[in-house]
Amino acid sequence: MTLKQKFATILMLLLSITTFSQKKLDKIIKRDYQIIECTIAKMSDKTVEYSLSGETLQISLDVSQIARIDFASGRSQTFDVSATSTPVSAANPAVASAEMKINTIAVLPVPYVNSDNLESSEEMAKFAQNDMYNKLLDKSANIFPLTVQDLRTTNSLLHKAGINYKNIDETPIEDLEKILGVDNIVAAKVSYTISQSSTATTYDSGNVKVSDNNKKVKTNDISTTTANTQMYYYYTVYFDMYRNTTKIYSQTRKPLLAVKDSWMDSISYLLKRSPIYTKK
Known part of the structure; x- marks a missing residue:
């Protein structure tokens, strides 16, 4: 085999690897x-x-644990557990029904989860829910004819039904619409990881002193080191909208900036591009 042939064989092997x-x-x-x-x-x-x-x-995973599969081919498949659930009227007659308010949208608590340790924050779940609620109120003219259900009403009805930010994902949408008395629901989840980097900067300064007696110059050097730690927040925001138990909008977004509150920008972005929002 010539040197040229050997080179071509090695190149093809490297390309295949x-x-x-x-x-x-x-x-x-x-x-x-x-x-x-x-x-x-x-x-x-x-x-x-x-x-x-x-x-x-090969590992087996129950589909009830899966939200979505993104295949290598580019195709995605969403798994909706509520679609396989028995109808509420037949299976869950004990679910309390609120009076149905047509063209009303409810904002659910927003699970806020550290994906490294799966710890969730009740405080941030409520904060994120309140943030999304206020964004919808501020743009009430853009979501007409929908009105936003008062947050106290939503949370009170969920509390009476034993539903909170921890088990909200386990409750079928048809049950939630029945409990809340609304025909529209917006649901979001915030998943995040945190990393940090530390840098140390040293500053040198000199103090020059002149002696009148011998004209000698003396320098006292002072060295100061400052440590700085930078935190980086990497978010994934999951965003779904439902109307009459049907999912009408589903998006996932990662903020461009890795800063503490960047998930809020993603919520605003997804709300403005949802089918309930019209430009005025």
């Missing part, structure tokens, strides 16, 4: 906000079987 290493994987987005990068082998009505990168062992 690079292509293999860059092979796209499927992504399973779970309802607890965990993302699993894998290769899906088999799907049924009840389970999804997959294997992790570099492994042949």
Whole structure:
């Protein structure tokens, strides 16, 4: 084999290795906000079987734990647990029904979860819910003929039904509309991770002193070190809208900036692009 042929063989081998290493994987987005990068082998009505990168062992996952699958081909599939639930009137006659208010939208509590340890914050869940509620009120002219249900009414009805930010995702939308007495619902989730970087800066300063006796110059050097820690927040905002139990809008967005409150910008962006919003 000539040197040229050897070079061509090595080049083809390197290209094949690079292509293999860059092979796209499927992504399973779970309802607890965990993302699993894998290769899906088999799907049924009840389970999804997959294997992790570099492994042949197949793992089975119940579809009730899955929110969405983004396939390597570019296709996405959303899993709606409520769609397979037994109708409320037949299965849950004990669910208290509020008087139905037509063209009314309710803002649900917003689960706010650290995806590293899956810890959720009640304070931030309420803050995010209040932020979205106020944004809708400020743009009430843009969502006409919809009106926004008072937040106290929403939270009071949810509390009476035993529903809070921790189990809100487990309650079918048809139940929530019945409990709240509304025909429109906006639901969001905020998942985040935090990282930090530290830098140290040293400043040198000199104090020059002249002696009149011998004309000598003396310098006293002072060194000061300042440490600075920068926090970075990486968010994923999940945003859904429902009308008469049907999902009419579903988007996921990551803020451009990794700053503490950047999730709020994503909420504003998604609200303005939702089907209930019209420009005035």
